[in-house]
Amino acid sequence: MSSTFQQLKLSHSGALQLLLAAVERATAMRKPQCIAVVDDSCNLLAFVRMDDAKILAEGSAIRKAKTAASSRVPTGDMEDGLAVKLAAATEGNTTNLKGGLPIIVDGQVIGGIGVGSGTGDEDREVGNAALVGFAGAQTFQFD
Amino acid sequence: MSSTFQQLKLSHSGALQLLLAAVERATAMRKPQCIAVVDDSCNLLAFVRMDDAKILAEGSAIRKAKTAASSRVPTGDMEDGLAVKLAAATEGNTTNLKGGLPIIVDGQVIGGIGVGSGTGDEDREVGNAALVGFAGAQTFQFD
Amino acid sequence: MSSTFQQLKLSHSGALQLLLAAVERATAMRKPQCIAVVDDSCNLLAFVRMDDAKILAEGSAIRKAKTAASSRVPTGDMEDGLAVKLAAATEGNTTNLKGGLPIIVDGQVIGGIGVGSGTGDEDREVGNAALVGFAGAQTFQFD
Amino acid sequence: MSSTFQQLKLSHSGALQLLLAAVERATAMRKPQCIAVVDDSCNLLAFVRMDDAKILAEGSAIRKAKTAASSRVPTGDMEDGLAVKLAAATEGNTTNLKGGLPIIVDGQVIGGIGVGSGTGDEDREVGNAALVGFAGAQTFQFD
Numbered sequence: 001m002s003s004t005f006q007q008l009k010l011s012h013s014g015a016l017q018l019l020l021a022a023v024e025r026a027t028a029m030r031k032p033q034c035i036a037v038v039d040d041s042c043n044l045l046a047f048v049r050m051d052d053a054k055i056l057a058e059g060s061a062i063r064k065a066k067t068a069a070s071s072r073v074p075t076g077d078m079e080d081g082l083a084v085k086l087a088a089a090t091e092g093n094t095t096n097l098k099g100g101l102p103i104i105v106d107g108q109v110i111g112g113i114g115v116g117s118g119t120g121d122e123d124r125e126v127g128n129a130a131l132v133g134f135a136g137a138q139t140f141q142f143d
Numbered sequence: 144m145s146s147t148f149q150q151l152k153l154s155h156s157g158a159l160q161l162l163l164a165a166v167e168r169a170t171a172m173r174k175p176q177c178i179a180v181v182d183d184s185c186n187l188l189a190f191v192r193m194d195d196a197k198i199l200a201e202g203s204a205i206r207k208a209k210t211a212a213s214s215r216v217p218t219g220d221m222e223d224g225l226a227v228k229l230a231a232a233t234e235g236n237t238t239n240l241k242g243g244l245p246i247i248v249d250g251q252v253i254g255g256i257g258v259g260s261g262t263g264d265e266d267r268e269v270g271n272a273a274l275v276g277f278a279g280a281q282t283f284q285f286d
Numbered sequence: 287m288s289s290t291f292q293q294l295k296l297s298h299s300g301a302l303q304l305l306l307a308a309v310e311r312a313t314a315m316r317k318p319q320c321i322a323v324v325d326d327s328c329n330l331l332a333f334v335r336m337d338d339a340k341i342l343a344e345g346s347a348i349r350k351a352k353t354a355a356s357s358r359v360p361t362g363d364m365e366d367g368l369a370v371k372l373a374a375a376t377e378g379n380t381t382n383l384k385g386g387l388p389i390i391v392d393g394q395v396i397g398g399i400g401v402g403s404g405t406g407d408e409d410r411e412v413g414n415a416a417l418v419g420f421a422g423a424q425t426f427q428f429d
Numbered sequence: 430m431s432s433t434f435q436q437l438k439l440s441h442s443g444a445l446q447l448l449l450a451a452v453e454r455a456t457a458m459r460k461p462q463c464i465a466v467v468d469d470s471c472n473l474l475a476f477v478r479m480d481d482a483k484i485l486a487e488g489s490a491i492r493k494a495k496t497a498a499s500s501r502v503p504t505g506d507m508e509d510g511l512a513v514k515l516a517a518a519t520e521g522n523t524t525n526l527k528g529g530l531p532i533i534v535d536g537q538v539i540g541g542i543g544v545g546s547g548t549g550d551e552d553r554e555v556g557n558a559a560l561v562g563f564a565g566a567q568t569f570q571f572d
Contacts, residue, residue, distance in 0.1 A: 012452070012461075012479045023441070044487055047476040050441045051148065055185045056213040058473055060232035080224060087231040095232040097225075146443025146564065147534060149435050155309070155336045157432025166298070175298075184470030187344055190333040193298045201330055248433060278432065337434065341471045342499040346518035366510060373517040381518040383511075 010039050010103060010110040015046035018103070018113055018130045025129035026050060026115075031122050034061035035130075036114045037103075042066040042093075045111065057116035064100030064114030064123075066093050072109045074140055075100030076120060099123025101131060104138040153182050153246060153253040158189035161246070161256055161273045168272035169193060169258075174265050177204035178273075179257045180246075185209040185236075188254065200259035207243030207257030207266075209236050215252045217283055218243035219263060242266025244274060247281040296325050296389060296396040301332035304389070304399055304416040311415035312336060312401075317408050320347035321416075322400045323389075328352040328379075331397065343402035350386030350400030350409075352379050358395045360426055361386030362406060385409025387417060390424040439468050439532060439539040444475035447532070447542055447559045454558035455479060455544075460551050463490035464559075465543045466532075471495040471522075474540065486545035493529030493543030493552075495522050501538045503569055504529035505549060528552025530560060533567040 015037040026033040032050035034057040039045050042065075049058055067075045076098030078086070083096035098120030103111040113130055115123040124142050131137045158180040169176040175193035177200040182188050185208075192201055210218050219241030221229070226239035241263030246254040256273055258266040267285050274280045301323040312319040318336035320343040325331050328351075335344055353361045362384030364372070369382035384406030389397040399416055401409040410428050417423045444466040455462040461479035463486040468474050471494075478487055496504045505527030507515070512525035527549030532540040542559055544552040553571050560566045 009480075012477055016449075016452075016477060020445075023445075043478070043484055044476060045478050047473060048441055048445060049472070049474050051438075054213045054215075055183075055472055056209065056229075056233045056237055059234060059236070060229065063232045084227065084231075087228075092231045092234060095228060097228045097232055144440065144442035146440055146446060147539060148438050148440055150438045152337075152434050152436045154430065154432055154434055155334055156430035159306075159309075159334060160432060163302075166302075182470070184468070184472050186335070186341055186470050187333060188335050190330060191298055191302060192329070192331050194295075198329055253433060340499045340501075341469075342495065342515075342519045342523055345520060345522070346515065349518045370513065370517075373514075378517045378520060381514060383514045383518055 008105060008108045008110050010045060012045060014134070018134060019046045019048055021133045022113065022115060022126050022130040023048060023050060025126045029122065029126070031118045033115050033117045033123065033126055034058050035126070036062040036065040037111060038062070038065040038069050039111045040069055040109055042069050053117040060095065060097055061099070061114040061116035063093050063095045064097055064116060065112040066114070067095050067112070068100035068102045068114065069109060069112030072102045074102070074124070099127060101127040101140055103131065103134070105136045151248060151251045151253050153188060155188060157277070161277060162189045162191055164276045165256065165258060165269050165273040166191060166193060169269045172265065172269070174261045176258050176260045176266065176269055177201050178269070179205040179208040180254060181208040181212050182254045183212055183252055185212050196260040203238065203240055204242070204257040204259035206236055206238045207240055207259060208255040210238050210255070211243035211245045211257065212252060212255030215245050217245070217267070242270060244270040244283055246274065246277070248279045294391060294394045294396050296331060298331060300420070304420060305332045305334055307419045308399065308401060308412050308416040309334060309336060312412050315408065315412070317404045319401050319403045319409070319412055320344050321412070322348040322351040323397060324351040324355050325397045326355060326395055328355050339403040346381065346383055347385070347400040347402035349379050349381045350383055350402060351398040353381050353398070354386035354388045354400065355395060355398030358388045360388070360410070385413060387413040387426055389417065389420070391422045437534060437537045437539050439474060441474060443563070447563060448475045448477055450562045451542065451544060451555050451559040452477060452479060454555045458551065458555070460547045462544050462546045462552065462555055463487050464555070465491040465494040466540060467494040467498050468540045469498055469538055471498050482546040489524065489526055490528070490543040490545035492522055492524045493526055493545060494541040496524050496541070497529035497531045497543065498538060498541030501531050503531070503553070528556060530556040530569055532560065532563070534565045
């Protein structure tokens with residue numbers, strides 16, 4: 001086996017594009033949000049807290065992004081008993097709040113976007129709107 | 144969009160007034176309390192722990208104040224499943240214990256007051272008594 | 287030996303009196319401050335952050351109060367090499383910043399007051415002004 | 430004394446503008462950076478980590494922004510003995526690394542920008558370039 005490999009990465013330019021698209025949707029909805037984008041390593045790439053968004057949503061938006069990037073599926077659909085154990089075992093970084101979406105391009109997870117301050121469904125809508133405008137990204141539909 | 148805006152802030156004078164009014168009510172009830180006041184950014188503005196109040200209520204009173212300032216509604220009425228997730232995702236800062244009330248003047252949230260050491264209903268009564276005496280502040284009625 | 291003993295304690299009323307006296311002096315100096323009062327157990331009794339005081343001084347004011355209550359002498363005069371070790375060994379709670387003063391009545395340390403946001407000398411002046419107005423409290427003179 | 434007051438705040442739109450201007454300068458310098466913008470309360474408003482910027486500079490950039498917003502002067506010019514004490518007393522949030530600048534408009538501190546991943550002087554240059562393009566903001570010259 002090879003000792004190194006190539007990996008697709010999300011650039012800061014791509015992260016800012018996601019951020020701005022999310023801000024645009026949240027503005028149109030008149031629902032201010034905290035929006036975080038992390039890379040595939042769960043490290044923060046970009047963040048913004050919109051005017052009048054909830055202060056405490058800074059932490060939850062970042063954790064939603066991390067959870068989605070790590071688990072590779074949207075947050076919020078985990079079995080609750082498992083979710084509590086995972087939260088406890090990861091210093092709160094794994095969250096089952098709705099609003100985290102993996103950023104998947106060409107079948108590869110290159111990061112996550114997390115949105116928080118609205119209802120779970122509003123948060124998901126904003127995150128997905130950002131993905132819709134991102135070339136090649138997988139998008140999500142929720143009931 | 145503008146790069147700056149004006150916002151109403153709670154002064155330390157206002158915070159101390161809230162604190163003293165809460166102490167007065169708690170004294171009349173013979174129920175010593177921890178009382179915290181935070182600003183709209185969830186930073187601590189004023190705090191007091193009354194004689195015989197529970198030591199560990201320091202932390203819960205402060206978190207009640209933060210939660211109310213951030214969520215803009217009284218604490219304690221969140222759905223419990225959601226509350227646990229939000230607590231985990233915000234390092235314990237979001238709490239669903241009763242006793243946190245937003246401080247709302249002219250329709251703007253300028254902070255939160257958190258009261259802890261009594262029963263949830265006693266905590267709410269003390270917090271609301273402080274708001275009743277605060278010029279222009281929204282007050283709350285609980286069943 | 288007896289299995290229990292009586293101890294002189296600082297009341298919340300006394301703590302608030304110290305707080306208000308410190309605010310009065312800081313106001314007269316036109317130097318807004320963060321002011322913390324802890325009891326002999328180093329637990330927070332009272333706190334206020336004045337308008338325009340430095341946000342990050344919340345933590346340092348509280349730690350100055352704790353250090354003074356624990357060490358029973360004013361903060362700031364420790365040998366610096368020792369101070370670094372004590373800070374590291376106490377999770378930052380021991381600080382050698384000026385502005386923490388023990389509250390000593392009848393030769394007993396009943397707490398500490400910590401002041402932060404000004405220069406070290408300004409912080410000390412505000413803390414001492416609060417002690418000067420506190421019946422029976424030892425006061426301090428600095429060069 | 431009044432219980433409330435009006436205060437000038439930095440909008441998310443203003444924060445993003447600062448972020449993009451800083452990215453532009455860093456790109457021109459071919460020196461990727463982590464860039465953080467906090468409000469006057471030291472809460473994160475916006476952040477970006479550029480491609481190839483140092484991962485660990487996320488934390489230092491944010492703390493530089495907080496320190497500048499709280500102290501109201503550029504970071505890096507504090508006496509080192511004092512700086513170590515302040516860092517320890519504020520959970521590492523106060524830093525004396527170069528690269529944090531207060532955002533001052535109409536004489537009011539409305540936040541801080543922190544830049545990290547280059548040399549201290551490069552960090553300062555990027556932060557100041559962002560301020561130069563911000564309407565009404567005070568700028569800084571360093572030797």
